[in-house]
Amino acid sequence: MPNSPRKAREEFLKKRIPNAQFLDLDEAASPHELGLKHMMPTGQVFAKACQSLGISPKSHVVLYDTHGVFSSPRALFMFRALGHDRSSILNGGLPHWEANGCTVETGEPKPVEPIEYPPPFLDQEVIRSYEQIISNANRDPSTEPIAELVLDARPKGRYLGTDPEPRPGLPSGHIPHSLSLPFTAFLDTNTYKPTPTSEEVTYTTLRSPHKIIESLRSALGDERLKEVMEGKRGVVTSCGSGMTAGVLWLGLKLLGVENVALYDESWTGYAARESSPIVKAN
Numbered sequence: 194m195p196n197s198p199r200k201a202r203e204e205f206l207k208k209r210i211p212n213a214q215f216l217d218l219d220e221a222a223s224p225h226e227l228g229l230k231h232m233m234p235t236g237q238v239f240a241k242a243c244q245s246l247g248i249s250p251k252s253h254v255v256l257y258d259t260h261g262v263f264s265s266p267r268a269l270f271m272f273r274a275l276g277h278d279r280s281s282i283l284n285g286g287l288p289h290w291e292a293n294g295c296t297v298e299t300g301e302p303k304p305v306e307p308i309e310y311p312p313p314f315l316d317q318e319v320i321r322s323y324e325q326i327i328s329n330a331n332r333d334p335s336t337e338p339i340a341e342l343v344l345d346a347r348p349k350g351r352y353l354g355t356d357p358e359p360r361p362g363l364p365s366g367h368i369p370h371s372l373s374l375p376f377t378a379f380l381d382t383n384t385y386k387p388t389p390t391s392e393e394v395t396y397t398t399l400r401s402p403h404k405i406i407e408s409l410r411s412a413l414g415d416e417r418l419k420e421v422m423e424g425k426r427g428v429v430t431s432c433g434s435g436m437t438a439g440v441l442w443l444g445l446k447l448l449g450v451e452n453v454a455l456y457d458e459s460w461t462g463y464a465a466r467e468s469s470p471i472v473k474a475n
Contacts, residue, residue, distance in 0.1 A: 196359060204259065210283075210290055211298045214246045214305065216256070218268060218436075225458070227465055231267070231435060233320060233457050236312035239275045247305030250277065250313075257283035257290070261396030262380055267439030270455060274320065276313040282443070285383065288396035292385035321429050321456045326463065329429070330369040330470060334417075338426070342417065343371035346432035346441050347460060354473035358433070363464050366471040368431070376432065376440040378408035405444045421445075424452050431456040431463075 205215045218231040221242035225232045234242070248254060254277065256268040265282040272280040283290065291297065321329075321341075332340035345367055350356030352373040354366035367373070380397040381404075387394060400408070410418050420426035428445060430438040435457050445453045456463075463469050 206301065207299055208287070208297045209299075209302075210257065210287065211296060212303070213257075214302060216242070216246065216268060218264065218271070221271070225462075227458075227462055229434065229458055229462050233271060233274065233315060236275060236314055239271070239315075240310040240312040243277075243310040244307045245305075247308055248310060249308045250310060251279070253279040253281070255281050255283055257286040259287045261286045261288055261383070262399055262440060263397065264436055264439075266443040267436050270319075270439045270442055274316050276316070285396060285398040288385065288394055289383070289398065291387065292383070292394075292396075319454045321454050323458055323462060323466070326368060326429070326431075326456055327469070330371075332370070334370055334426075340370070341427035341429050341454075342413065342421065343368055343429045343431055343456070344374045344412065344441050345371045345460075346374060346376040346430060346437045348375050349373050351433075351460075353475060354471075358460070358464070360433070360461060363461065364471060366464070366473045367460075368463060369470050369472050371431065372412050374408070374412040374441060376437040378412070379405050379440055379444040399444065399447070402448055406448055409445075409448075421450055421452075422448070424450075427452045427454070429454045429456050431459045433459055434461045435459040 202215060221234050221238060223232045223234050223238060254272060256265040258264045262284065265286060269280055269282050329341050334340040334342055345352050351358060351365045352367045356365060358365050379400055381400050382395060382397055384393040384395050413421065417426065421428055428450065430441040432438040438455050438459055442453055442455050464471060
């Protein structure tokens with residue numbers, strides 16, 4: 194995240210699940226005209242990343258992060274959008290692994306043998322571009338059934354425009370007609386102590402489908418929730434940079450929602466363009 198002093202590669206070398214490999218979403222990405230990070234890769238870029246990690250098209254890939262559930266859903270979205278359906282996340286990530294007494298390893302991982310991975314095709318139906326978002330923002334969901342519901346995963350203050358964005362110079366606010374649904378609404382917070390005398394470690398796990406659908410109901414209302422669950426209304430998830438939008442995407446998929454896409458640029462790309470309409474109120 195912006196202004197974070199954390200260095201993911203170094204943390205991976207200090208502690209990880211045995212035999213895990215390091216996936217950098219900023220490296221397995223396509224270049225962007227605005228310099229945005231972790232944009233969806235082409236089939237060629239994705240295939241190259243899989244080959245270097247020893248992943249074949251038949252491999253079952255399990256993705257995890259160190260927050261519990263934060264960036265792993267975005268990685269899962271990438272795999273699924275590029276046709277690698279044998280993929281999952283580890284709910285609770287590395288902290289949950291350790292909380293259950295499972296072992297970890299340190300140091301450089303064992304080298305993997307590169308495996309042939311034919312470049313797949315990116316499913317464009319599950320990605321929304323800036324142009325598509327602008328077009329959709331001109332439609333009123335209350336009167337136009339074709340309008341997709343854009344769910345904003347950022348904290349409510351940034352959505353309302355009352356809190357600043359973490360990226361310097363970027364205005365806060367939201368896309369016209371979008372709805373606030375912070376990604377934390379789909380998560381439970383857990384704690385554990387690595388040792389009896391150490392400080393508690395906090396991490397997140399996905400909520401139960403019942404809790405997720407209640408969070409959706411609070412954000413959408415009964416009528417729109419019914420439309421989404423019945424596939425009569427499309428949904429697009431968005432956030433600050435396309436990362437935690439993956440949490441909302443995963444929660445919706447767990448509920449069986451089929452018509453759901455992700456706005457890859459999200460707010461960073463949208464608000465960086467001076468011509469973008471920005472709403473500052475609820």
